[in-house]
Amino acid sequence: MADTPPSNRSDGSEEPDDSGKKDPFAEMFSGLFGGATPPGFDPKNLPEGFGAAMGLPTDPEALAAIFRQAQAMMGAMASGGGEPVNWKLARDAARQAAAGDDPSITPARSGAVADAGRLADLWLDQSTVFTSDGSACAALSRAEWVEKTLPLWKTLTEPVAVSVGQAITSVLRDQMPEQMRPMLGGAEGLFQNLGGAMFGMQLGTAVGGLAKDVLGATDIGLPLAGPSPALVPANVAAFGAGLDVPEQEVLLFAALREAAHTRLFLRVPWLRAHVVGLVEEYARGIHIDISRIEEAVRDIDPMNPESFQGAITEGLFAPQRTAAQEAALAKLETALALIEGWVDEVVAAAARNLPSAAALRETIRRRRATGGPAEQAFASLVGLELRPRRLREAAAFWALMLQERDVEGRDAIWDHPDLMPTAEDLDDPAGFGARRALAEASDDELDAALGKLLAGGFGPSTGASADGETGDGGDSTDGSDGSDGSDGTDTGGGPKGKA
Known part of the structure; x- marks a missing residue:
C-alpha cells in the first residue's frame, strides 16, 4: 500500500510526522477535531441544529475556530513543560x-x-x-x-x-477517594x-x-x-x-x-x-x-x-x-x-x-x-x-x-520611595508639606544622633559641661559639643543638637 502523504490542517500548515510518539489526548482530539489519522471531519457537515443544541456557534467558521482552539489546548496539555502558564499558548x-x-x-x-x-x-x-x-x-x-x-x-x-x-x-x-489517590x-x-x-x-x-x-x-x-x-x-x-x-x-x-x-x-x-x-x-x-x-x-x-x-x-x-x-x-x-x-x-x-x-x-x-x-x-x-x-x-x-513648590520642587517629590505621597496626602493635599517636613526633620535628627554615636559622643566618658549640665561628649577644653576639638566649631547641630 502506498504511503499516505501528510495531510494539511485547517489553517493550511502540514501535520508533522510524529507517529512514533503519539500522545493519547492529542490523538483523540486529532480524530475529533481534524488531523492526519483518522481523517477528522468538516464542521460544515455537522447535522443541522447540532451546534445550537450543544450551545455552540451556528457559523461554521466560528465553530471551526473553536475546534482548532480545543485541539491546541489539548496538544498544549501534553507539552506544558510543567510551567505555571503555558506561554506559547498565551502568545498564540x-x-x-x-x-x-x-x-x-x-x-x-x-x-x-x-x-x-x-x-x-x-x-x-x-x-x-x-x-x-x-x-x-x-x-x-x-x-x-x-x-x-x-x-x-x-x-x-x-x-x-x-x-x-x-x-x-x-x-x-x-x-x-482515598484508595484511589495513589493512582493519581x-x-x-x-x-x-x-x-x-x-x-x-x-x-x-x-x-x-x-x-x-x-x-x-x-x-x-x-x-x-x-x-x-x-x-x-x-x-x-x-x-x-x-x-x-x-x-x-x-x-x-x-x-x-x-x-x-x-x-x-x-x-x-x-x-x-x-x-x-x-x-x-x-x-x-x-x-x-x-x-x-x-x-x-x-x-x-x-x-x-x-x-x-x-x-x-x-x-x-x-x-x-x-x-x-x-x-x-x-x-x-x-x-x-x-x-x-x-x-x-x-x-x-x-x-x-x-x-x-x-x-x-x-x-x-x-x-x-x-x-x-x-x-x-x-x-x-x-x-x-x-x-x-x-x-x-x-x-x-x-x-x-506646582503652586507651592514650582516645577523643580514638584518633581523632586519623586526622589525617594520612602517619602512618596500616601492615600492620606491625596485626601488632604494641603497638609502634605507639614507631614513631609516632620518626616524629614525626624530623619535629620536620627542622622545627627547616629553621627554622634559613631564619633563616640554618647560614650561612657561623658562628663560635666562648663555650665554644670551633663555634657554630650565634647572636649571640655574648648567647650564644643561634639566637635573634634580642633577649632571649637559645632559639628553636631549647635543648640539644636543639645535640645
Whole structure:
C-alpha cells in the first residue's frame, strides 16, 4: 500500500510526522477535531441544529475556530513543560485575539508617529524637569504590541498562575477517594499542564483584547513594552474616530502622554520596580477559595460548553482577596493614581496651546477611570484592576504641589520611595508639606544622633559641661559639643543638637 502523504490542517500548515510518539489526548482530539489519522471531519457537515443544541456557534467558521482552539489546548496539555502558564499558548491566543483589522505599519505612519513624538518632547521640556533620552516614538501594530509586552505580563501574572494551578490540583486530589489517590501519581503533571494551558489561553485572550484598545505602551501605568515610547496608530485612530477632534491633535496628545510616562519611569528608576513589587506583594498573599472552585465545578454541565466558559469568565479561577491583599492593592492604587495624576498635570501644561487639549484630557480621564472590557477581563482573571481610581484627586495634589513648590520642587517629590505621597496626602493635599517636613526633620535628627554615636559622643566618658549640665561628649577644653576639638566649631547641630 502506498504511503499516505501528510495531510494539511485547517489553517493550511502540514501535520508533522510524529507517529512514533503519539500522545493519547492529542490523538483523540486529532480524530475529533481534524488531523492526519483518522481523517477528522468538516464542521460544515455537522447535522443541522447540532451546534445550537450543544450551545455552540451556528457559523461554521466560528465553530471551526473553536475546534482548532480545543485541539491546541489539548496538544498544549501534553507539552506544558510543567510551567505555571503555558506561554506559547498565551502568545498564540493573544495574537489571535489581536488579529483582524491590524494594518501593517507603513513608513508614512511610522514617520507621523515619530514626528509627533519629537514635538511632544519639545513641549514637555517646558513642563517638567525630567528630560528625554532622545529615543524616537515607535509605531507598533497590535501584534507587535503583544510581542513586546508579554515579558512584563509574565512578571505580573505568573505568581497568580502558580496559586491557581496548585488550587486546581488540590481540588482534584481532595475529591478523589482515598484508595484511589495513589493512582493519581504522574497525572498531577497533566493536571498542572491543564491549569497552565487554561490560564495561558485566558491570559492571552485578555492581552489580545488590550492590544486592540491601548493607545501606547504605558496605558496601564507601567512601561509595558520597554523603556522607549511607543504608540499603536490603529488604536489611536479608532479612539479619535468618535471625537470631533482633528486626527493630528489626537495623535499629538497621545504622544504627549506616552512621552511623559516614559520620562517619569526613566528619571525615577525605582518606580517600575516599586509598582511591580506591589503586584508581587499582592500575589504572595493569594488565597484561593477552594470551596468556590468545587461549587463551580459541580455546576458545570459537560454537555453544555457554555457552562464551562461561563464559569471561567465569571472568575472561577480568580483569587479571593485577603486583608493583606487589600492592603497591597490600596498601595498599588495610590501608586498608579500618583503616576497618572502627574502625567495628567504635566501633559495639560505642555498641551495648553493645543485647541482640543481640555476635551481630550477629560476623555482620557474617564477612559482610565472606568476601564474597558479588556481591562475588566484581565481583572477577572488575576484579581487585579490596574487602573487609577483616584486619578482626579492625584491630579489635584500635583497641581497644588506646582503652586507651592514650582516645577523643580514638584518633581523632586519623586526622589525617594520612602517619602512618596500616601492615600492620606491625596485626601488632604494641603497638609502634605507639614507631614513631609516632620518626616524629614525626624530623619535629620536620627542622622545627627547616629553621627554622634559613631564619633563616640554618647560614650561612657561623658562628663560635666562648663555650665554644670551633663555634657554630650565634647572636649571640655574648648567647650564644643561634639566637635573634634580642633577649632571649637559645632559639628553636631549647635543648640539644636543639645535640645
